[in-house]
Amino acid sequence: MKTKLVVGLYGLAAFSLVACVPLAMAQDRQVVLAGFGGAYDKVIREYWLNPFEEATGIKVVVVPTANSAELRAKVQAMLETGNVTLDIFVDGEMDAEAPSHAERAENIDDFCAQFKGRADLLPGSCKASGVLWGRGATLMTYNKEHFPNGGPKTWAEFWDTEAFPGMRAMPAQPDAWRQLTAALLADGVPIHELYPMDVDRAFKKLDELRPHVGLWWTTGDQTTQGFRNGEYDAGFMWMTRTTALKNEGQPIEWSYDGALLVGDRYAIVKGAPHKAEALELMKFFLDSPEVQGKICEALACMPPSTEALQYMTAEARAKLPTAEQISSKMVVPDAEWINANKAMLIDRWNDWIQN
Known part of the structure; x- marks a missing residue:
């Protein structure tokens, strides 16, 4: 009986430990995203980041940045010091085509392969340099x-x-x-x-x-x-x-x-500490025409998915x-x-x- 009891308690403790690990890991999962403050950050928080957090349990932390040039400099400094704390940064389509962008951003071609058959997505919505946020x-x-x-x-x-x-x-x-x-x-x-x-x-x-x-x-x-x-x-x-x-x-x-x-692209910082979670956030965006539509309704952008237009009012579409x-x-x-x-x-x- 003693032997069985000890084994039983040990088994229960082991089970409890295993059961708690995924919960702790889920609580620790996060994405650190560079933002630009003001109306922009408020809109993406309401229509994209909050729904993503509710759907996945992954927390999204937004770090405000003054402008694109400062953000690129910040990412470069992180890479040079080996202290990468950002997962996703925003780069303009122009800058995303520069050779220097590839030095700062992960190549996500493999990730983009899953979207190649999507007829609703504009050409280039997902490419090695990043995910198209909108134009x-x-x-x-x-x-x-x-x-x-x-x-x-x-x-x-x-x-x-x-x-x-x-x-x-x-x-x-x-x-x-x-x-x-x-x-x-x-x-x-x-x-x-x-x-x-x-x-x-x-x-x-x-x-x-x-x-x-x-x-x-x-x-x-x-x-x-x-x-x-x-x-x-x-x-x-x-x-x-x-x-x-x-x-x-x-x-x-x-x-x-x-x-x-x-337009702008969301790119993964090289060596991002939460790369897997960052890719989940970008997949959530591309897979959610309603999210894209609500964002572009508020910010007057042209979303990467044509299906997103149905979630925008006629008045909003008329402004494009x-x-x-x-x-x-x-x-x-x-x-x-x-x-x-x-x-x-x-x-x-x-x-x-x-x-």
């Missing part, structure tokens, strides 16, 4: 109260501060291709002739606008807060932030003429650019040229903005 526009906006008869609708009008007086907001990203693109369009360069870019001509055109720029922004939050505070009357900003302002009742309008058609606008009025940046000339663009921008 949107960086575009011209204006305060309709300041321009009751209509604000600037083209870059030439944006530059015309006599016909459309007021302060401007412009991006200050050091790779500069956004600012230079707008400048060349304002100077009359046709969309199909933007690349290779005439950098000298673009900076000369920027010289004209510079005295009228009240806000050189590096983060999306700066553009939204600057609009609320009246720091500028017409600006060059992300569609996600434009929509957030519209949804809160701000008097903002926009134009797709000369807008940049760009039409096929004709995309094909004839919007700029699809030349990633190859921009990445090949990035160092030169950064040097030229830093020299220009500091003098």
Whole structure:
């Protein structure tokens, strides 16, 4: 009896220990995701991260980052020190095509194989460099109260501060291709002739606008807060932030003429401590058209799944650019040229903005 009792207790203890391990492991499972603060983080938390946590029990920790350049620098520093604490970082589609991206991000080709047969997903929704979060526009906006008869609708009008007086907001990203693109369009360069870019001509055109720029922004939050505070009357900003302002009742309008058609990718940091969980989070996103639809309803992006459109209101879909606008009025940046000339663009921008 003693022997049987001891064995029984030992077996019960062993069973209890084994039973507790998966529970503890489940409680410890998490993903650390880089965010950008403000409306963006609130939207993805409500429509994507919270449902994922409820469905899987995996906790998602969001670490705010000021901007993409700072985020890339942070990831690079983690890799150089061997102290990787982030699992997922966001990179623009342009930057995700650069060779340097592959040095920071895991190749997820094997993960993407499961999505190759998905007819609803746009081409390139999942590729080695990461998962497509969505595509949107960086575009011209204006305060309709300041321009009751209509604000600037083209870059030439944006530059015309006599016909459309007021302060401007412009991006200050050091790779500069956004600012230079707008400048060349304002100077009359046709969309199909933007690349290779005439950098000298673009900076000369920027010289004209510079005295009228009240806000050189590096983060999306700066553009939204600057609009609320009246720091500028017409600006060059992300569609996600434009929509957030519209949804809160701000008097903002926009134009797709000369807008940049760009997207973001979620990438896995090389050596991510929670790579398996990070891939589960990205799979949840691609497998959930409703999640994509709700996010793009709030942030005016074009989701990777065409099925997501059914979860967006007709009003939200109407805010997206039409096929004709995309094909004839919007700029699809030349990633190859921009990445090949990035160092030169950064040097030229830093020299220009500091003098």
